[in-house]
Amino acid sequence: MKISIIGQGYVGLTIAASAAEHFEVVGFDTNREIVAKLNSGISHIEGVQSSVLAKLIKSGTYRATTNGSDIQGSGIVVIAVPTPLSNDREPDLKYIDAACKTIGENTTTQVLVINESTSFPGTLRNFIKPAIDKYSSSQIEHLYAISPERVDPGRGDFNQKNTARLYSGMTPEASGKTKEFYSKFCDNLVEVSSPEVAEAAKLFENTFRQVNIALVNEFAQIAHALGISVYETLDAANTKPYGFMKFTPSAGVGGHCIPVDPTYLAAVAEAHGAPATFIRRANEVNLEMSEYIVRRVVEDNSGNLQSKNVLVVGVAYKPNVADVRETAAELVIEHLRSQGAVVSWHDEVVGSWRGESSAPLQGADIAIVVTKHDSVDEKKILASAPYVFDTTGKVKGAKGL
Numbered sequence: 001m002k003i004s005i006i007g008q009g010y011v012g013l014t015i016a017a018s019a020a021e022h023f024e025v026v027g028f029d030t031n032r033e034i035v036a037k038l039n040s041g042i043s044h045i046e047g048v049q050s051s052v053l054a055k056l057i058k059s060g061t062y063r064a065t066t067n068g069s070d071i072q073g074s075g076i077v078v079i080a081v082p083t084p085l086s087n088d089r090e091p092d093l094k095y096i097d098a099a100c101k102t103i104g105e106n107t108t109t110q111v112l113v114i115n116e117s118t119s120f121p122g123t124l125r126n127f128i129k130p131a132i133d134k135y136s137s138s139q140i141e142h143l144y145a146i147s148p149e150r151v152d153p154g155r156g157d158f159n160q161k162n163t164a165r166l167y168s169g170m171t172p173e174a175s176g177k178t179k180e181f182y183s184k185f186c187d188n189l190v191e192v193s194s195p196e197v198a199e200a201a202k203l204f205e206n207t208f209r210q211v212n213i214a215l216v217n218e219f220a221q222i223a224h225a226l227g228i229s230v231y232e233t234l235d236a237a238n239t240k241p242y243g244f245m246k247f248t249p250s251a252g253v254g255g256h257c258i259p260v261d262p263t264y265l266a267a268v269a270e271a272h273g274a275p276a277t278f279i280r281r282a283n284e285v286n287l288e289m290s291e292y293i294v295r296r297v298v299e300d301n302s303g304n305l306q307s308k309n310v311l312v313v314g315v316a317y318k319p320n321v322a323d324v325r326e327t328a329a330e331l332v333i334e335h336l337r338s339q340g341a342v343v344s345w346h347d348e349v350v351g352s353w354r355g356e357s358s359a360p361l362q363g364a365d366i367a368i369v370v371t372k373h374d375s376v377d378e379k380k381i382l383a384s385a386p387y388v389f390d391t392t393g394k395v396k397g398a399k400g401l
């Protein structure tokens with residue numbers, strides 16, 4: 001069977017690589033540069049190795065394309081496109097709509113459409129299906145299912161194969177076919193009673209993280225005000241074998257999921273007249289962490305950062321990946337610049353970002369560690385400036401939360 005996957009980013013390419021071990025896979029993406037890279041056997045994400053991709057291309061089971069008509073003849077089409085926030089930080093389904101257009105215009109026989117993009121409950125039933133119907137020139141009744149992705153790029157212990165996967169079809173036939181597809185490369189499939197439950201579960205998982213990270217970030221500020229160590233306190237609480245889960249403070253949350261998904265949940269809640277005050281506040285607390293950190297650094301440096309050379313160490317949103325989407329480093333840099341600091345950044349995993357290149361890890365007046373990659377030497381960080389503020393809790397001997 002031919003499978004098409006719309007969007008060849010972190011999620012889409014991961015699925016494509018697994019599915020291509022069992023099916024003929026076409027990866028459709030609107031980004032020409034990414035498609036050219038993929039077709040020459042170069043992966044652009046951490047979770048899929050170039051050697052694996054090259055092997056799949058050579059065996060003829062995978063190819064990338066920018067041509068929508070190449071999805072014709074597929075039995076299954078998976079949607080894996082971005083679901084960002086709009087400028088006013090509300091859900092923006094424009095990429096999903098574009099994916100539906102590609103599907104509607106290029107399918108002349110019945111397909112199973114599976115959505116893996118994260119969105120609010122009701123997206124499959126009330127947005128994706130009507131959009132595909134609208135863009136189709138024929139009256140075909142497609143099958144529809146949801147299976148939210150849980151991949152954590154760069155993670156070693158849990159991957160697509162051994163992480164439980166939720167799914168639900170809009171009809172029993174869609175559910176059955178979805179199970180058949182994923183069972184080829186996922187060990188543990190969990191069916192839920194409706195697509196809306198699967199969509200809501202995905203949002204709630206990430207909201208759980210957002211809220212707990214906000215809680216520990218607020219607690220870090222309380223611990224500092226009380227003159228006690230936040231890390232020692234968390235370790236002490238973590239000796240309780242039940243009813244507690246340890247989260248650690250940070251400069252904020254980043255990536256495409258944790259800062260975004262809770263807003264999707266809050267928006268759909270409010271649209272249905274249910275308040276989401278707690279979720280909205282958690283988001284604010286995490287966004288405010290960058291300002292708090294810069295305030296602490298200002299206090300430690302005689303209340304003035306004017307013309308100081310400040311090096312931000314680690315701008316990826318989390319360790320050991322090159323992903324800078326929604327990174328907390330962006331707000332930290334913004335607040336530092338508003339204080340008159342001359343800011344550069346060091347991150348060899350990221351390399352270049354916003355038209356700037358990674359600066360050497362040395363010679364600064366102040367260093368602020370936002371993300372600590374395993375490859376970055378702790379001693380070199382400590383030697384990079386006379387004052388080092390660590391937001392990660394990983395650089396022993398530095399000032400910190």
Ligand SMILES: NC(=O)c1ccc[n+]([C@@H]2O[C@H](COP(=O)([O-])OP(=O)(O)OC[C@H]3O[C@@H](n4cnc5c(N)ncnc54)[C@H](O)[C@@H]3O)[C@@H](O)[C@H]2O)c1
Pocket residue numbers: 006007008009010011012028029030031034080081082083095098099102116117118119148149150151152153256257
């Ligand atoms: N990255 C993660 O860890 C992760 C985990 C779980 C769920 N998700 C969700 O999965 C979805 C995709 O996220 P991602 O991280 O893979 O995004 P990504 O930005 O890495 O990849 C998305 C790809 O889609 C392409 N694209 C955009 N519009 C398109 C269109 N109309 N047609 C075809 N391709 C198009 C982009 O060029 C890009 O290559 C999002 O809803 C996200 O919330 C992501």
